[in-house]
Amino acid sequence: MSESYDYLFKFLVIGSAGTGKSCLLHQFIESKFKEDSSHTIGVEFGSKVVPVSGKQVKLQIWDTAGQERFKSVTRSYYRGAAGALLVYDVTRRDSFNALANWLADARSLASPNIVVLLVGNKSDLESQREVTFLEASRFAQENELMFLETSAKSGQNVVEAFSKCAKAIVTKIESGELDPDRIGSGIQYGNLKPTRNSASAATGRSCPCKV
Amino acid sequence: MYQVGASKFYIASPQEGKESDIVFETPTFDGHDDGAVFNQISYLGAANINAPKSEAEIHRNMAILNREQGQDQCIRVSVKIPSCSSGSVVLIDAATMQIITSYEVQRILFYAHGIADSDEAACFAFTWSHGNSQESAIFQCHVFRCDIPEAVRQVSACFAKAFMRSPPKPQPSLMCDESQGDLKPSSLQSPVSTMSELFIFELTMDIKEEDSKGGYYVVPKDRSQFKLRANTEKQLCFSVHQVSSVHQRILHIERCFGVLVCPGRNVRHADMRLLEMLSMGNDPGSNKYIITGQWDSSDPALESLNLVEEPSSANKSYVTVAIDLVIRGIQEPVRLQLETKVKVYPKNERFWNLSKRQLVQQFYLNLKELAASDTNEPQFEVISVDTSGEIDRTNKSLGITLSGLMSLQLVDPILSPKEEKEDEFRDDELSDNDEPMLSGTGNVSKDCSAALLEQWSEALTKWTQTGTRPKQLTHLVYQGIPDALRAEIWQRLAGHSEDVMDKYRVLITKESSCESVIQRDINRTFPAHDFFKKAGGLGQDSLFRLSKAYAVYDEEVGYCQGLSFLAAALLLHMPEEQAFCVLVQIMYHYKLRDLFKDGFENLNMRLYQLGRLLEDQVQDLWQHFQEKGVEEHMYGSQWFLTLFTAKFPLHLVFHILDVFLLLGTDTLFLVALALLTVGRSPILLIFFSFANRIGFIRSRARKTCCSWTLKACSSTSG
Numbered sequence: 001m002s003e004s005y006d007y008l009f010k011f012l013v014i015g016s017a018g019t020g021k022s023c024l025l026h027q028f029i030e031s032k033f034k035e036d037s038s039h040t041i042g043v044e045f046g047s048k049v050v051p052v053s054g055k056q057v058k059l060q061i062w063d064t065a066g067q068e069r070f071k072s073v074t075r076s077y078y079r080g081a082a083g084a085l086l087v088y089d090v091t092r093r094d095s096f097n098a099l100a101n102w103l104a105d106a107r108s109l110a111s112p113n114i115v116v117l118l119v120g121n122k123s124d125l126e127s128q129r130e131v132t133f134l135e136a137s138r139f140a141q142e143n144e145l146m147f148l149e150t151s152a153k154s155g156q157n158v159v160e161a162f163s164k165c166a167k168a169i170v171t172k173i174e175s176g177e178l179d180p181d182r183i184g185s186g187i188q189y190g191n192l193k194p195t196r197n198s199a200s201a202a203t204g205r206s207c208p209c210k211v
Numbered sequence: 212m213y214q215v216g217a218s219k220f221y222i223a224s225p226q227e228g229k230e231s232d233i234v235f236e237t238p239t240f241d242g243h244d245d246g247a248v249f250n251q252i253s254y255l256g257a258a259n260i261n262a263p264k265s266e267a268e269i270h271r272n273m274a275i276l277n278r279e280q281g282q283d284q285c286i287r288v289s290v291k292i293p294s295c296s297s298g299s300v301v302l303i304d305a306a307t308m309q310i311i312t313s314y315e316v317q318r319i320l321f322y323a324h325g326i327a328d329s330d331e332a333a334c335f336a337f338t339w340s341h342g343n344s345q346e347s348a349i350f351q352c353h354v355f356r357c358d359i360p361e362a363v364r365q366v367s368a369c370f371a372k373a374f375m376r377s378p379p380k381p382q383p384s385l386m387c388d389e390s391q392g393d394l395k396p397s398s399l400q401s402p403v404s405t406m407s408e409l410f411i412f413e414l415t416m417d418i419k420e421e422d423s424k425g426g427y428y429v430v431p432k433d434r435s436q437f438k439l440r441a442n443t444e445k446q447l448c449f450s451v452h453q454v455s456s457v458h459q460r461i462l463h464i465e466r467c468f469g470v471l472v473c474p475g476r477n478v479r480h481a482d483m484r485l486l487e488m489l490s491m492g493n494d495p496g497s498n499k500y501i502i503t504g505q506w507d508s509s510d511p512a513l514e515s516l517n518l519v520e521e522p523s524s525a526n527k528s529y530v531t532v533a534i535d536l537v538i539r540g541i542q543e544p545v546r547l548q549l550e551t552k553v554k555v556y557p558k559n560e561r562f563w564n565l566s567k568r569q570l571v572q573q574f575y576l577n578l579k580e581l582a583a584s585d586t587n588e589p590q591f592e593v594i595s596v597d598t599s600g601e602i603d604r605t606n607k608s609l610g611i612t613l614s615g616l617m618s619l620q621l622v623d624p625i626l627s628p629k630e631e632k633e634d635e636f637r638d639d640e641l642s643d644n645d646e647p648m649l650s651g652t653g654n655v656s657k658d659c660s661a662a663l664l665e666q667w668s669e670a671l672t673k674w675t676q677t678g679t680r681p682k683q684l685t686h687l688v689y690q691g692i693p694d695a696l697r698a699e700i701w702q703r704l705a706g707h708s709e710d711v712m713d714k715y716r717v718l719i720t721k722e723s724s725c726e727s728v729i730q731r732d733i734n735r736t737f738p739a740h741d742f743f744k745k746a747g748g749l750g751q752d753s754l755f756r757l758s759k760a761y762a763v764y765d766e767e768v769g770y771c772q773g774l775s776f777l778a779a780a781l782l783l784h785m786p787e788e789q790a791f792c793v794l795v796q797i798m799y800h801y802k803l804r805d806l807f808k809d810g811f812e813n814l815n816m817r818l819y820q821l822g823r824l825l826e827d828q829v830q831d832l833w834q835h836f837q838e839k840g841v842e843e844h845m846y847g848s849q850w851f852l853t854l855f856t857a858k859f860p861l862h863l864v865f866h867i868l869d870v871f872l873l874l875g876t877d878t879l880f881l882v883a884l885a886l887l888t889v890g891r892s893p894i895l896l897i898f899f900s901f902a903n904r905i906g907f908i909r910s911r912a913r914k915t916c917c918s919w920t921l922k923a924c925s926s927t928s929g
């Protein structure tokens with residue numbers, strides 16, 4: 001039996017290689033740090049239902065490979081994503097400098113309305129820090145992003161990052177700013193909510209193995 | 212007692228009474244008293260035989276043994292031949308009357324007597340399979356000589372009777388003998404009765420339509436659907452033949468008394484329309500029974516098959532078709548019924564792509580033999596008729612993948628069937644989130660049988676002598692290269708050049724712009740393997756040097772994430788220099804580097820090809836992927852770019868490399884299709900659940916696959 005939820009959001013985790021994208025996903029889903037993590041080729045998947053503003057939201061998360069040359073492969077996953085975590089490593093300035101490119105890709109390939117949350121990962125490595133909180137906040141503000149610093153190792157702020165992003169999407173739906181019925185919104189209705197004229201939701205439910 | 216010259220016959224079976232020239236006597240040894248005993252026989256010995264059913268081979272062995280064994284060296288025996296097939300042929304020492312040995316009739320493959328007027332006129336022989344399974348069976352030809360040549364005729368008659376008669380009462384019967392590795396599909400293995408016997412029939416169906424000139428021609432059929440035209444007269448043509456049965460029993464089709472058709476599937480019998488029979492009979496050129504029925508398109512009951520579907524409509528209509536056969540020996544009629552997809556086009560539609568695949572299905576007739584009547588003809592009662600579903604005869608090439616790669620060794624031996632069950636259900640519930648397998652785990656067995664090593668050593672010698680791959684190599688590699696030999700065989704298969712090895716020593720001294728990237732990935736490659744676990748350890752160091760050397764060597768590709776997994780798999784077998792040579796060969800000679808070039812253009816082409824192959828060969832799965840929006844690159848990119856090395860247990864990783872080095876790039880498709888194909892077959896569920904556990908198609912793709920498998924299983928078994 002699949003679990004019940006009100007909405008399903010397609011999420012992306014993007015950012016340079018080695019910033020800890022897969023570890024963030026693993027910490028979010030399994031609540032533990034993945035010591036023996038291998039680098040991602042192509043794309044990996046994960047999903048979890050989280051409570052957001054009184055709703056059950058299923059996040060379907062696509063964890064992409066970070067190496068620059070894989071962009072041509074991973075770009076195809078951007079389509080129809082409702083939210084994205086844009087990850088950099090606070091101990092590596094190059095990963096921070098690359099953010100503008102990643103963001104441009106996300107906005108142009110996914111959806112202009114995609115809700116992006118900037119994540120400064122590895123906050124536990126304070127002594128090796130190269131990017132300050134203030135600097136990153138400024139970047140987030142300029143680009144209208146939400147921002148959190150996290151540690152996939154300690155688990156600090158990891159769930160918050162995903163939840164905060166999901167919450168922003170729910171808020172946008174409720175305010176009417178986002179229309180889930182629009183094609184490519186990256187949002188589907190779940191099995192708890194009465195369908196309103198939604199073909200996509202109907203096909204989604206017809207199969208028991210729907211994700 | 213009856214004497215012919217110096218020889219005596221003893222016949223103990225009461226049925227043989229009419230043969231009045233033979234006197235009966237109860238045998239003097241303990242045991243079954245049912246059968247005929249022949250005295251004055253010499254056992255000439257046994258010889259191994261490769262063609263146990265070849266009469267010529269048996270005669271050859273007979274002649275050799277008959278020549279070699281003089282009167283005094285051979286063993287003097289009495290031979291008891293049972294009266295039915297459940298018994299055994301017993302050899303009794305003539306001097307002591309002790310039983311020497313016995314041979315079950317079921318395991319006798321062939322009997323022959325010596326050619327009249329030859330030196331072997333007094334001899335008879337049979338071949339028997341020793342060993343417990345078909346694979347391990349050794350066939351031996353046992354040869355005997357009668358002191359009295361005339362006795363051979365009687366012996367032959369007794370053997371003939373023993374082969375023909377079924378046991379009088381239920382006993383572990385011939386067709387349930389597991390040791391024979393019988394032909395039954397495993398799904399039918401639960402015998403309703405031990406007396407049931409399986410007969411397999413193959414049915415081929417064509418649909419023909421009338422053309423403007425009044426002739427009939429075969430309609431196009433792609434993959435699984437026939438393309439029909441509305442309001443056009445049709446003919447249904449069937450061809451039925453028996454493909455196998457245990458003990459070669461042939462069932463004779465006497466006639467067909469009905470061809471029925473009905474739109475839809477799961478139809479009621481009452482809704483089936485009887486078609487006008489045009490012809491039926493045996494095809495003189497083959498053993499096939501041919502039936503043709505006329506389909507009146509104006510029949511109101513078939514009207515729904517005149518409704519043209521929207522061209523874009525994905526809906527497919529079904530048609531249920533049945534033939535009723537009268538088969539000799541079976542009292543009730545046997546109905547072979549099948550369902551097939553059709554798509555209806557306008558009457559004037561023109562088809563450009565005239566693919567005409569025949570619809571082939573097998574039917575498994577599970578019959579129960581009724582108590583022997585007076586007639587010689589066996590009588591049967593139908594227990595069940597099952598069908599295989601459509602058989603795709605076009606993808607024979609996949610055979611090697613399925614048999615070669617899905618041998619039992621793929622299945623995690625630690626899992627008991629029960630655990631797998633639980634695992635499966637667990638997967639179904641939380642499937643997305645269970646932990647994927649850590650890259651670089653799994654034990655690799657170092658064990659290798661002496662016999663296998665022997666075969667390899669033979670192959671290697673030949674390889675060295677001739678300089679070309681020996682013929683038996685393919686077969687050996689499919690079984691998996693023994694771990695002890697992998698380093699050598701991989702290098703030989705890849706072909707290497709000294710030149711590259713020398714270059715390596717220079718390359719490792721050079722700097723690369725990718726160094727920091729490589730360094731970051733090094734401790735993320737096969738992290739679960741001891742060899743690569745320790746930062747700064749031997750494994751990570753050589754992996755770093757190897758990856759860097761390649762990045763320098765191949766400027767165009769440089770370092771690409773994914774390569775390190777392949778490099779690591781090689782390093783687990785051989786020193787850096789050699790691993791580098793094989794890596795270079797794989798990249799250049801086997802063209803793996805093409806995948807990485809030009810923004811993965813070639814990769815995308817390969818994935819497209821995979822998609823087409825999937826569409827063609829694992830159609831249901833492809834369809835399901837389409838519906839769920841699962842695209843090839845979601846699971847295929849990682850598979851192809853790492854040559855399947857990143858996320859599978861190591862014994863599988865190595866075996867895939869074995870096959871890749873043997874066959875080349877096609878292996879990418881073979882393995883991918885094999886992995887996806889297993890999902891179709893409930894028999895291989897065990898593998899699939901294992902695959903789920905290691906997370907080989909993660910989350911969405913994997914779950915879709917998995918549920919699909921479960922669905923397929925439940926619908927098949929249900």
